[in-house]
Amino acid sequence: MSAVRSTVSGTGRKDEIVNAVMTDWEQRSVVRVLPPVQPRRLAKVPFVELADGRLQGVVSSGSDVERVYVSSITAGSHGLSCSTNNNRPCGGLRGAPCKHLHALVEEAVLQYGGASVARYLRVDVEEPDCSAADLLGRLHGRPASIPAAVVFSRFLRHLAYLEVPESTEPVPELHWFPATGAVR
Amino acid sequence: MRGVQLAELLAGAAPGVTEALDAVSGFDEALVPGLARPTEEQRDALAALAGAVAVTPLRDRVREAVEKVAAGSLADEHLAMLAGARAALLGAVHDALLERVDAALGRSRAAWTPTETAAASAPENLLAGVRSWLREIAIAGWRGVDDELVSASAQTVEAVLAVPALRRLAVLLDGLAAELRGASPVASMDRLPVRRWADLWSRALLLAQTGGVSEWGATPVSGRLLPLGVDVHEHGTAVQVQVYAVLECADAPSRLVRASVTAAKVETIVGPAVWRLLRGTPVLLGALAERRALEVAEMPLLPGGDLVWRDERARPGDVVEPFTVARLQLGAAHAPAVPPLERHPVRIAEPVLVEGYTVTVSDDGQARMELDGHSLALDMARLPGCGPLTPGLVAASSSCLGLLRWDGGRWLLQPLGVQVRNRRGTTETHTADWALGPTDAKVVRAAAKAGDAVAVLRERAGRLLRR
Numbered sequence: 001m002s003a004v005r006s007t008v009s010g011t012g013r014k015d016e017i018v019n020a021v022m023t024d025w026e027q028r029s030v031v032r033v034l035p036p037v038q039p040r041r042l043a044k045v046p047f048v049e050l051a052d053g054r055l056q057g058v059v060s061s062g063s064d065v066e067r068v069y070v071s072s073i074t075a076g077s078h079g080l081s082c083s084t085n086n087n088r089p090c091g092g093l094r095g096a097p098c099k100h101l102h103a104l105v106e107e108a109v110l111q112y113g114g115a116s117v118a119r120y121l122r123v124d125v126e127e128p129d130c131s132a133a134d135l136l137g138r139l140h141g142r143p144a145s146i147p148a149a150v151v152f153s154r155f156l157r158h159l160a161y162l163e164v165p166e167s168t169e170p171v172p173e174l175h176w177f178p179a180t181g182a183v184r
Numbered sequence: 185m186r187g188v189q190l191a192e193l194l195a196g197a198a199p200g201v202t203e204a205l206d207a208v209s210g211f212d213e214a215l216v217p218g219l220a221r222p223t224e225e226q227r228d229a230l231a232a233l234a235g236a237v238a239v240t241p242l243r244d245r246v247r248e249a250v251e252k253v254a255a256g257s258l259a260d261e262h263l264a265m266l267a268g269a270r271a272a273l274l275g276a277v278h279d280a281l282l283e284r285v286d287a288a289l290g291r292s293r294a295a296w297t298p299t300e301t302a303a304a305s306a307p308e309n310l311l312a313g314v315r316s317w318l319r320e321i322a323i324a325g326w327r328g329v330d331d332e333l334v335s336a337s338a339q340t341v342e343a344v345l346a347v348p349a350l351r352r353l354a355v356l357l358d359g360l361a362a363e364l365r366g367a368s369p370v371a372s373m374d375r376l377p378v379r380r381w382a383d384l385w386s387r388a389l390l391l392a393q394t395g396g397v398s399e400w401g402a403t404p405v406s407g408r409l410l411p412l413g414v415d416v417h418e419h420g421t422a423v424q425v426q427v428y429a430v431l432e433c434a435d436a437p438s439r440l441v442r443a444s445v446t447a448a449k450v451e452t453i454v455g456p457a458v459w460r461l462l463r464g465t466p467v468l469l470g471a472l473a474e475r476r477a478l479e480v481a482e483m484p485l486l487p488g489g490d491l492v493w494r495d496e497r498a499r500p501g502d503v504v505e506p507f508t509v510a511r512l513q514l515g516a517a518h519a520p521a522v523p524p525l526e527r528h529p530v531r532i533a534e535p536v537l538v539e540g541y542t543v544t545v546s547d548d549g550q551a552r553m554e555l556d557g558h559s560l561a562l563d564m565a566r567l568p569g570c571g572p573l574t575p576g577l578v579a580a581s582s583s584c585l586g587l588l589r590w591d592g593g594r595w596l597l598q599p600l601g602v603q604v605r606n607r608r609g610t611t612e613t614h615t616a617d618w619a620l621g622p623t624d625a626k627v628v629r630a631a632a633k634a635g636d637a638v639a640v641l642r643e644r645a646g647r648l649l650r651r
Contacts, residue, residue: 181569
């Protein structure tokens, strides 16, 4: 399993294409491709994802239940962005990451692990399993403008899954996706 | 399952299985670099696929499709024929393997005889959108998949998910797209799940054909349902609970059936929290948590052995131990036929009871069950995080209820429930023991600390979605 995970998460990636004969792993229909997601508290940061070349997510406002902040960090350039879902810029973001971006990174590290987040954002870290503070300290980017609407609509789409009705028709295709993770 | 039965199961591959899988592997390898400009090796692999179905009614159309694709013309209909040929081969492998299981266990199985009813119509433009995305993948190859190609599926998947008749396709596409997104850019990966992705791609292509999903008429059944165990499936945005059970009816011999509940979810809802998503089936979940039988009345039963669960047509019965049900009834229960399009080795999941074994763990971490000098791999990775059954309990167990599965050329046992003997007697653990919530104090405390993910997200959805 560890070999599989490191392959997918990207360590030891090769640039050349290897046309090897299919091994036992490659001939299996059921293998884990995505690393498991760790549970975390969702109240402060209901949505985090590594997608569209960014760490992006939604942070609930501490003072107003109706308001959320849309925060993101661009991979590579580390451009920082934070605004309300109505595109009002976050007052706390001046040069250094604001408290919403801090929360975003902290929760992303909980959900995906520090190594995955660092790799995706292309942050140079010494320890492979770095902490959120370590990661935040190594961001070199400046405030950049990412349209909140793009990220916010992905969050709404995410929430919309909870509105899809249950079904009692069998879905045989899910045999390819066993539930895993009973390690306590 | 006794030692002699296990020996019969493990005795060599059925004739033709290896050759069929080789033809499938050739096609799967051809999808890695993509079919935009087929190389000689890829053309050979396609020709071998056509050759493997040359004695079937698919012969002429597959041969034509292979010629076109080898010449660089990738029309929807040609790709569909290749996916069909691949599915036919895996269907034949499935049949050979299942015959082996039935022979070894002495299990009787119904023949497939139902009549097709009109399929629910699905919007053709949506299906065309799906086929077009799958065609892009076939052209680019897995190596050519990047963020852009994955993102191109988002709108289509969202639209497909909104059509109840296309639920199977939507759940499949969402699972595949998430894996591709996580692996992008695929070009820089060391190894690819070649069989798996080809499986998902070809099943999706078949489901996306006009009239691709046949509907089979259901028969209402009444009687007593005795659960054996629960298999849980999950990816980022879906969870399915499948209950394996024996159905006793007044007018028919006992049958093996299955009841399924599927809910949509998001990736941050994991572990025991997934049970909270299944709000429409409290009677079923209650019976699982309390290990009760269920009295069902006029419950629709599909010819593939699937009950289409209606919670209002069930009421809880007596407490019945699944191991008792298995000891008394599993041997003689009549198994259902498998619907044509579902025939694939991944679908093999035959309930068995195994007793009197020892569990060993080899140096590479593979746990095995040793029974009368025969050895069967244990699929510990398939123990779901939503239940209390752990590898440690399986290793310490003396009786196991599980599903016999087959993957990558070997048989596996997926445990669903175990009995562990200790000084105080026998304790039992099943995957669905927490269907009404965790009963282990430590897990309850951990869940309380983590907060209620489902409730938080529903609150956010309530405030933000309808604006």
